[in-house]
Structure formats: structure tokens, C-alpha cells
Amino acid sequence: MATQNEFKKLASERLTTAEFLIEAGEWLMAAYIMGFVLECVLKAASCKTLHLSKYPEFGNGVKQEVAAYFRTHNFDQLLVVSGLSDIFTLTGKYSSQWSGFTQEYQGKWTDLRYDIYAKQFTEEKVKNMHTFLKNGIIKAIEEEKRW
Amino acid sequence: MVEKLKKILEKIEKEKGKVDLLALLKMDDLIDKWTIVFSATWATIQNRDEVFNMIRNYILTDFSPEEVNEIAKISIFSKDEHLVEELLKYKSGATFSNQPVNGNMVHVAEIIKST
Numbered sequence: 001m002a003t004q005n006e007f008k009k010l011a012s013e014r015l016t017t018a019e020f021l022i023e024a025g026e027w028l029m030a031a032y033i034m035g036f037v038l039e040c041v042l043k044a045a046s047c048k049t050l051h052l053s054k055y056p057e058f059g060n061g062v063k064q065e066v067a068a069y070f071r072t073h074n075f076d077q078l079l080v081v082s083g084l085s086d087i088f089t090l091t092g093k094y095s096s097q098w099s100g101f102t103q104e105y106q107g108k109w110t111d112l113r114y115d116i117y118a119k120q121f122t123e124e125k126v127k128n129m130h131t132f133l134k135n136g137i138i139k140a141i142e143e144e145k146r147w
Numbered sequence: 148m149v150e151k152l153k154k155i156l157e158k159i160e161k162e163k164g165k166v167d168l169l170a171l172l173k174m175d176d177l178i179d180k181w182t183i184v185f186s187a188t189w190a191t192i193q194n195r196d197e198v199f200n201m202i203r204n205y206i207l208t209d210f211s212p213e214e215v216n217e218i219a220k221i222s223i224f225s226k227d228e229h230l231v232e233e234l235l236k237y238k239s240g241a242t243f244s245n246q247p248v249n250g251n252m253v254h255v256a257e258i259i260k261s262t
Contacts, residue, residue: 068177069177072177074175074177076178076220077175077177077178080178089218090206090207090218090220090221091207091215095221096196096199096200096203098220099199099220100195100199102220103222103223106174106230106250106251107174107250107251107252111250116250120228120229125192128192
């Protein structure tokens with residue numbers, strides 16, 4: 001699994017990919033890639049919070065309940081592991097940005113690749129998601145020096 | 148929490164107007180936290196931050212710290228959002244568990260207001 005810096009680099013590169021997709025009007029795919037970006041961001045923050053040289057992988061010997069927190073594509077679970085709950089949950093000063101972005105992923109972000117969700121992702125919605133992610137969540141993590 | 152949210156709903160409707168949907172959903176059995184789903188015709192993308200902060204401030208004032216900690220997020224949607232359309236099929240006061248909504252499993256739902 002990747003290191004903190006590798007996840008940061010990946011997040012930055014895929015955010016650029018999402019921006020290309022937005023320019024091309026590919027709303028569903030842009031939303032999908034932005035989900036991947038947030039996952040990379042949270043995993044990078046987890047490495048810093050937990051002082052891990054690499055994001056952990058678990059063999060079959062590890063309790064599945066523990067492994068599930070790290071393996072998941074669910075943002076609320078990844079948030080717990082990242083140690084960023086203090087800034088993104090309701091008492092945190094960036095709770096609006098977190099809610100605004102993650103509300104669009106009602107299950108796992110990976111499910112968005114299916115076309116059945118295409119109609120739900122309009123230009124206005126995806127551009128707002130991009131603002132919440134780039135100027136809200138990522139900016140907050142940088143300002144707070146949490147990755 | 149449901150009773151407290153009903154009181155918050157009264158305050159919001161008095162201040163801003165009719166609310167179409169207010170629901171509490173638990174969609175994740177691992178972290179066991181609630182998502183508040185809110186929809187009103189006057190709550191738009193343009194005033195989303197204002198609406199979010201209004202709901203958030205009422206929750207932070209009226210809920211205990213333990214109850215606040217049980218809430219993962221406040222989701223504000225327009226009435227034509229698919230999730231909202233699905234939840235509006237239930238009546239105010241309805242509860243259900245372990246049902247798929249908009250393709251995702253809802254473990255527990257409390258429909259506080261539905262029009």
C-alpha cells in the first residue's frame with residue numbers, strides 16, 4: 001500500500017483529472033474521480049495521524065472489524081481513521097464543507113461508476129462538489145497541517 | 148433525538164417556511180452515526196451555507212454533546228433529488244429498518260416530516 005506522500009501526489013493528480021472531466025462535461029465520471037481523490041486525501045491524513053510509514057494492509061489473521069475501517073470506501077469510516085473528525089464533524093469548523101461534499105455519496109463512492117446514477121449528477125452539483133473538495137476539505141487539511 | 152428534532156423543525160418552519168422533508172438515517176452499521184436529510188423549496192444551492200449553519204446551530208444548542216457526536220452530517224437536497232423522492236413516499240412519523248433506498252441500504256430511518 002502507498003505512503004502518505006504517494007497518496008498526496010495521487011490526490012493532486014486525480015484532482016487534475018477530475019477538473020479535465022468537468023471541463024469536458026463528464027459530470028458522473030468527475031464525481032467518481034473526486035470520490036477517489038477524497039479517499040486518497042483521507043488515507044494520506046491517516047498515515048500522518050497514526051504515524052504510519054505506509055497505509056496498512058491486513059491479512060486474513062486480522063479481525064475483520066478492524067480491517068474494515070482501513071479497507072473501506074465509505075467516507076465516514078475513513079474519517080474516523082484519519083483523525084480529522086475534530087474538524088469535519090458537526091462541532092468542527094469545516095463541517096459544512098464535509099457535509100456538502102460527502103452527502104452526494106450515499107454509499108460507497110465506487111458505486112458511482114454505474115450509469116444509473118448519471119442523471120443525479122448535474123453540472124451545478126458537480127461544480128459545487130469540486131468547490132467543497134478543493135476549496136473546502138483539501139484547503140482545510142492544508143491549513144490545519146493535517147497531512 | 149427525534150423529539151428534539153421535531154422542536155427544531157418547528158423553529159425552522161416559523162423562521163423560514165415549510166419544510167418538505169426532515170429525516171434521520173443510519174446508513175452505516177460500522178460507525179453507527181446518523182445522517183440528517185433536509186429538503187425545503189426555499190433551501191437552494193445559493194443559500195445552502197446559511198441553511199446548513201441554521202440547522203447546525205440549532206443542533207449544537209439543543210442537543211447534548213453525546214447526541215451531537217452521533218450525527219455524521221447534515222445533507223441538504225432539493226425536492227427532486229432521488230433520495231428525497233424515495234423518502235417522501237413515507238409518511239411523517241414513519242420508521243423503517245434495513246431497506247434499500249436509492250440503491251443503498253438504510254439500516255434505520257426516522258421520517259420526522261414528509262409532505
